[in-house]
Amino acid sequence: MAHSEFPIINFAARSQDNGKTPGGGDDKKKVKWLLEKTALQERSEHLVSELKKLEAKWDNTKIDGLPHVLKVDFIENALANTHQRGIAPMFIVGDNTGQIGFIGQTSLIIKIDSQEKLKTIQENLADTKKNAKQISALTAINFFDPDVKPANEELSYKLRPLNFGDKTLNERAVQVIKDALTSKNIEHELVYYSKELPAFKLNMVTTDSLKFVRTLPIRSAEPMEEVSDPFRLLNDLNINYDEKLVHYDVSANYPVVGLLDTGVNINSLTQQWVTRGKGCQYSNNQLNTAHGTYIATLLIHGDSLSDTNDSSVKGCKIVDVPVIPESSIDGAVLANNIRIAVESNPKVRVWNLSVSLKGEVNPDEFSDFAIALDDIQEKNNIIICKSAGNDQKFYQKSEAGSLSIGAESIRSITVGSLNRNSDPFNYSKANFPAPYSRKGPAPATLVKPDLTHFGGDLFALNSAPSSKNDFQEVSDTATPDGFEYIHKVGTSFSTPKVAKNLAELDLLTKHKYLPRTIKALAVHSGKYYETPALSAKQRLDTMGYGKPDNAAETIFGSLYSSTMVLEGAIKKGTRLDIMEFPYPDVLIRDGHFTGKVKVTLLYDPVLMANQGTEYCQSNLDIKFGTYDKKMNATDYMRQFNPIKRDGSFNTLLQSHFGKNKIKKNPDYATERTLINYGQKYHPVKKYVFDLSELRDSYLDSLKADHHWFLFLEGHYRLFAEKDALQKQENLNTPFTLIVTIDDPEQQAHVYTSTIQALDANNFSHNSIKIDNSIYLSNQG
Incomplete structure (x- = not known):
């Protein structure tokens, strides 16, 4: 059980843990898809022919003052950054040429400003001896043709x-x-x-x-994308309920959530709790505050009204900035309303956005609205919790569709919905994804939603429901006006629960953590509770990294576990290699290391619009495991890092774990997110595993005489590197790493042993200071 005597441990990397990256991969290495002889010559002639066709159309497609734009297609096998480093330079011929974008999965957008330069590119593509690999990778070259979708008379x-x-x-x-x-x-x-x-x-x-x-x-x-009506998913249901409210205490500290919604009606339930923030673009008579008032009531009184324990602190202060008027608005207006609201209230660190745009995400492109949300969060150092969106396809017995537009925002915490209870017909099953909750992944197969929470249950009234009348809303209780208590369901109402969770984490830790770390703590605490368990892909697509623990449970540990937090940044050309990672030696049993381990890495990536699925331009590679001994590096490598590890074993590799052993450990199913290494260019990576599940053939790597290491290294796409070079900027990736080590037998004093290991290896560390003046509503 979590206890306040064992809070999170912050630690810092030491000077000897910082090293340099020797350089990129070998671009000259022969690849399986390399064309040879006749096939290579035919591909070369085909590409040159296409360029000659473009040359003939050059004058007819010219726009004064602008270069021509080409679309260059390549094979999927050449998608890796090392291969693109060879392709893109083929089209750089002096100034005002080269890549300006990325579209879909395998197409570059290239600018070129003269026929003479086009001829030079032809010469490059004709040289099969020098450019065989690049020619093999390319399939077509055409003038860029914009994606023009049919008009919608209503929009x-x-x-x-x-x-x-x-x-x-x-x-x-x-x-x-x-x-x-x-x-x-x-x-x-x-x-x-x-x-x-x-x-x-x-x-x-x-x-x-x-x-x-x-x-x-x-x-x-x-x-043009427009805002969905925020209160039209299901009909209201009147209920009789005796008021059981949280009373405001002027001397108490409460979590603070900024509400980006329809506005809040000030009534007996919201007065004192809610403050109208600066930056609202609408007068009160332009607002319909039902949706915002309902969410505010949930944030303040939700647990009390519904007899639940979804939060750690009863009550919530709300900074209300209405961003949606009663009349319809489009995505651009909404984005600017949000930007003004956030910039006008700089003290608010966590914002709730239970608003969706009509339409689904494009698997090959991040939306303008999502990019705008990322930009707002980066520039203002805040967190936006964004609803995944609702879908009514369940009425026709279909699965919910893809995320609503904007829910693919990388820097946002996107939230889906869970069922709290099961109905008699097992249509809705407890702790499974709610049937109305939209699902991921986001473009580039990024995990979205990030987290889930209870958003209200939709119970079937018969064994074969087929219309709205066959369902009943059985959910939390709140009010849209301060008088009428109703049930509502939707991701609009799971999202504020996660927002409050983040605000509580921020409050309890005295605002000492970066917003990135607050997000990482919530993701790190996420768990699954559905029985039987869904597949790993189903879990990630519908529930992300699970339902987060309450804030107090997240920051308090036990004598039998330790949670360590490392905040830092990896500059381009550097790496972090901690060769004395403080794994507690009390978990050595029968000559081998044991323990349950959870590793969460969350970093702020370089994001660049107009890059299609390559919107995320930076990646952090992580390795965590054991090694046999230290050795002196070779002469060449010594200039980068004088010492190297010998016999390294990465515990994050899925192939190292036995499927049969995992099946025999069902008690760990709630914790296990995924044991899957890689996830390149995914800014959230989470690994959860039990060392007892390691394959027998790898058990020697857990011998007591081995040492533990943690390795982080940054990688950047070519476009980001060139952009930084042009702007004379240094690429840098801020990150937060969280590691929890737990004794599955709940016997070893892991927390004390971790502190001793940190001291023995000269790590600077401290335990997070908790604000003990806050009343935790669900702690014994």
């Missing part, structure tokens, strides 16, 4: 200008589009999701105008 239309990677050219592209639309009398408005993300909003489009916009310097054209 406005959006044009996204091409980003040329140059301020002057970008301004020129915007002006060209503006002038062209004006010349055709097409009504338009220039809007911004962020400073780097302009878009043109068109109120009406026709078939002819869609043909016309294809000729403009745009990346895509599509219907």
